[in-house]
Amino acid sequence: MSVPLSQMWAVASYVIRQRLAGRTRYPLVLMLEPLFRCNLACAGCGKIQYPAQILKKHLTVEQCLGAVDECGAPVVSIPGGEPLMYPEIGRLVSELVARKKYVYLCTNALLLKERLTAGVFEPSKYLSFSIHMDGLRAEHDEAVCREGVYDEAVEAIREALRRGFRVTTNTTLFDGANPLRTREFFDAMMDLGVEGMMISPGYSYAKAPDQEHFLRRQRANELFSRILADPKRRWKFNQSPLFLQFLMGTRDFECTPWGNPTYNIFGWQRPCYLLQEGYAATFKELLETTRWERYGKKSGNEKCRDCMVHCGYEPTAVNHTFASWRGFRDTVTATVTGRL
Amino acid sequence: MSDTESLEGWVPAIGHGVTLEEVVERAFDYRGNVTVVKADGTRLEGYVFNRNRDVAVPFVQVFDRAGAGPLDIPYADIRTILFTGKDTAAGNSYAAWLRAKEASQQRLGTPLPPGA
Numbered sequence: 510m511s512v513p514l515s516q517m518w519a520v521a522s523y524v525i526r527q528r529l530a531g532r533t534r535y536p537l538v539l540m541l542e543p544l545f546r547c548n549l550a551c552a553g554c555g556k557i558q559y560p561a562q563i564l565k566k567h568l569t570v571e572q573c574l575g576a577v578d579e580c581g582a583p584v585v586s587i588p589g590g591e592p593l594m595y596p597e598i599g600r601l602v603s604e605l606v607a608r609k610k611y612v613y614l615c616t617n618a619l620l621l622k623e624r625l626t627a628g629v630f631e632p633s634k635y636l637s638f639s640i641h642m643d644g645l646r647a648e649h650d651e652a653v654c655r656e657g658v659y660d661e662a663v664e665a666i667r668e669a670l671r672r673g674f675r676v677t678t679n680t681t682l683f684d685g686a687n688p689l690r691t692r693e694f695f696d697a698m699m700d701l702g703v704e705g706m707m708i709s710p711g712y713s714y715a716k717a718p719d720q721e722h723f724l725r726r727q728r729a730n731e732l733f734s735r736i737l738a739d740p741k742r743r744w745k746f747n748q749s750p751l752f753l754q755f756l757m758g759t760r761d762f763e764c765t766p767w768g769n770p771t772y773n774i775f776g777w778q779r780p781c782y783l784l785q786e787g788y789a790a791t792f793k794e795l796l797e798t799t800r801w802e803r804y805g806k807k808s809g810n811e812k813c814r815d816c817m818v819h820c821g822y823e824p825t826a827v828n829h830t831f832a833s834w835r836g837f838r839d840t841v842t843a844t845v846t847g848r849l
Numbered sequence: 850m851s852d853t854e855s856l857e858g859w860v861p862a863i864g865h866g867v868t869l870e871e872v873v874e875r876a877f878d879y880r881g882n883v884t885v886v887k888a889d890g891t892r893l894e895g896y897v898f899n900r901n902r903d904v905a906v907p908f909v910q911v912f913d914r915a916g917a918g919p920l921d922i923p924y925a926d927i928r929t930i931l932f933t934g935k936d937t938a939a940g941n942s943y944a945a946w947l948r949a950k951e952a953s954q955q956r957l958g959t960p961l962p963p964g965a
Contacts, residue, residue: 558880560880562896562915563898563916566912566916775899776899798903
């Protein structure tokens with residue numbers, strides 16, 4: 510595990526406070542999408558297919574901060590779209606850091622070097638660049654449908670590390686991923702010096718152009734078992750080891766769709782980051798009026814049947830850690846020993 | 850591709866085999882601009898990003914073609930919705946990219962990467 514102790518403590522104390530307060534539904538990570546615009550058009554992405562006037566829109570910093578305050582989650586992830594295209598990204602991040610929120614700025618890194626050189630960001634323990642890397646050069650450039658992106662991202666990672674920033678990677682794996690190449694990719698990222706890696710199977714967005722390469726549950730278990738079998742000690746993952754065990758099929762979890770709520774120009778997205786079944790005007794309305802029983806594997810909803818994506822299951826893993834001594838013991842054991 | 854691909858250009862007539870609720874659902878799922886024809890004959894072109902039937906006065910929410918909004922329109926004020934804009938989710942850019950890449954690599958005589 511590579512999550513800094515201060516961040517672990519912030520999340521742990523938050524979860525304990527929620528449980529002591531008797532709350533059954535509470536957010537862990539706010540997925541804040543200030544815009545949908547992007548400088549890539551990846552095959553597996555269902556986020557950017559909108560008419561021009563929608564792609565031109567973005568949230569104001571005040572709207573973003575209002576959502577952050579309303580939601581209260583200790584971690585804010587800024588995906589998109591490409592957040593480095595957001596004109597006020599520097600001010601937004603600085604305001605979030607001032608609020609002591611742990612920020613994961615999810616970027617394809619094409620603009621990162623330029624933004625770093627321009628002094629848009631200051632290094633902070635609260636800020637981590639989460640660089641989209643779907644594999645080694647060939648696999649990544651194929652996933653993002655453009656040659657040369659891997660090399661640009663690697664260069665940006667080096668620059669960010671050189672300047673003292675926290676850098677993690679986020680990797681989405683699809684059917685056909687090669688376990689050996691993926692393990693080599695983990696080595697390559699560790700060689701670069703990133704703090705940790707996040708991995709997840711892709712979700713079959715109905716609007717994504719590539720519908721043929723999404724993983725079904727059993728195949729996902731097989732793939733992740735092969736990738737994570739006998740994990741190297743040097744590999745650091747910036748996510749719960751229990752979630753990794755879930756991906757490998759050695760642990761079964763139910764989805765926690767309210768764990769990573771999503772806010773964007775349309776409002777609070779129902780029910781989760783992946784499905785768009787409507788929007789609520791407030792976070793309270795989202796929590797109170799979404800029919801949560803319709804979602805998750807147990808619900809029988811076919812859109813949830815094969816989903817194993819981190820935004821639904823990582824919150825479950827974190828909650829599991831604090832729900833029992835056994836969950837806590839399993840997390841500590843996997844964290845300390847590095848065994849999955 | 851999604852089943853919305855064929856909806857571009859659709860001109861549904863409410864009551865003729867399709868209900869307003871069904872058309873609203875399709876419009877909500879559609880990744881392009883539509884034209885909302887109101888009961889008074891006026892038209893609003895824009896993107897339907899939300900709808901809610903589980904409230905006392907069911908409504909749709911729209912950003913108009915200039916991006917202004919959200920504009921709330923009660924179901925009761927809608928005569929029909931025309932699928933006039935381009936469906937941005939239609940097409941198959943991944944397949945097109947892969948074909949172009951294969952062609953390029955064949956020209957260069959280099960093999961495709963693993964998993965391609």
